[in-house]
Amino acid sequence: MDLPVVVGVDGSEESLRAVDWAADEAALRGAPLRMVYASLWERYEGSLIAQEVGKPAEEVMATDIMGAAERRAHLHHPELRVTTAVLADEPSFGLVNESSTARAMVLGCRGRNAVTELLLGSVSLAVAAHAHCPVIVLRGNSLKTAATAAPGRVVLGVAEKAAGSAAVRFAAEEAALRGLPLEAVRAWRRPAHSDTGHPLLAGGPAHAEEQEAAEVLEDALRDVPEGLEQHRRTAEGHARDVLVAASQDAALLVVGARRRSGRFGLQLGRVAHGVLHHAACPVAVVPETD
Structure with a gap:
């Protein structure tokens, strides 16, 4: 069909x-x-x-x-x-x-x-x-269209279990169709209990969290076609805030929304809900199933 x-x-x-x-x-x-x-x-x-x-x-x-x-x-x-x-x-x-x-x-x-x-x-x-x-x-400057959104990039918000996800496939496809680079972004948070004031502890917990975010990015993009220009970026902060900032000069922001069978009400998640309200570019919400 x-x-x-x-x-x-x-x-x-x-x-x-x-x-x-x-x-x-x-x-x-x-x-x-x-x-x-x-x-x-x-x-x-x-x-x-x-x-x-x-x-x-x-x-x-x-x-x-x-x-x-x-x-x-x-x-x-x-x-x-x-x-x-x-x-x-x-x-x-x-x-x-x-x-x-x-x-x-x-x-x-x-x-x-x-x-x-x-x-x-x-x-x-x-x-x-x-x-x-x-x-x-169509958030942000909707005067731009799918064909005229360049220059820019397609930004993908990478979730915890993104490998092989529908959101990754959709973002890669959209980037390829437009001839734009794909930027995968993974936010990370410094552990609340970390004591960066102590010289022996400074940077330890935070480094571990950032390294884990980088590994999630690598895993998420392992099946993306090699011919597509790809960029990986980790950023400290709330995922919503990181992605809203990334949307400022993006052509499209792609996020996943996990659908849970048998659950009623909105099934967006806080990140998708937040970027739909605050992003500066069009937002693509891609359903993910459990």
């Missing part, structure tokens, strides 16, 4: 920028693009727009939103295979369901006005937490 890149649209400028990124992503991968609009957004704004033009709300919203998104996608990629879907679902439910047959999903992080900004932010967070495929949320 030729799985598509899926993009969630709602008519906002943020979602149209997500269409730009998703169209580039699909073109880079030689994949079709699927644009999805969850029609229950109409309960917030559709009736007001429909009254102005004298048409049923569903017809107005679906026609106008999907038409604008499709024209946007074909603007730079006229050859792109595009399909559209209007779902009679809540956005988060509909998009998570779509993710089960998607190669990747792209979302903006804001809506059309002060009310829907909060709602769409919640949708992006919920989808990233529960999707079955990698979800790219």
Whole structure:
């Protein structure tokens, strides 16, 4: 099956920028693009727009939103295979369901006005937490697209058990598609009980923690293709803060989110949740299964 890149649209400028990124992503991968609009957004704004033009709300919203998104996608990629879907679902439910047959999903992080900004932010967070495929949320300067994000690099946040993980594979693939270097980053913390004031103990515990972080990096990247430019970096500090700092001049930040079977609620983890709120570049959240 030729799985598509899926993009969630709602008519906002943020979602149209997500269409730009998703169209580039699909073109880079030689994949079709699927644009999805969850029609229950109409309960917030559709009736007001429909009254102005004298048409049923569903017809107005679906026609106008999907038409604008499709024209946007074909603007730079006229050859792109595009399909559209209007779902009679809540956005988060509909998009998570779509993710089960998607190669990747792209979302903006804001809506059309002060009310829907909060709602769409919640949708992006919920989808990233529960999707079955990698979800790219356009944090930071979303005027950049998948094809124009260079110069830069793809930054991979390396978790404790990253060897052979889906996040590592996705980050390496994204870097190769863009012709960018891959920088793998592993944060480490100085032990709370270390006494760096004593000359015989100074640097001992910290060195051990840093060495362990370096070994995790080596193990994580052992299966990455040799032709891809790779960089490994350890940094002392909280993982969220280290990755947010690394995102300042990155094209894409990739983190894993472990899915635990039978667990309800958000399944992002503190690091993924934190970078989604604070990163300065698009963030890809890649599901990992136990």
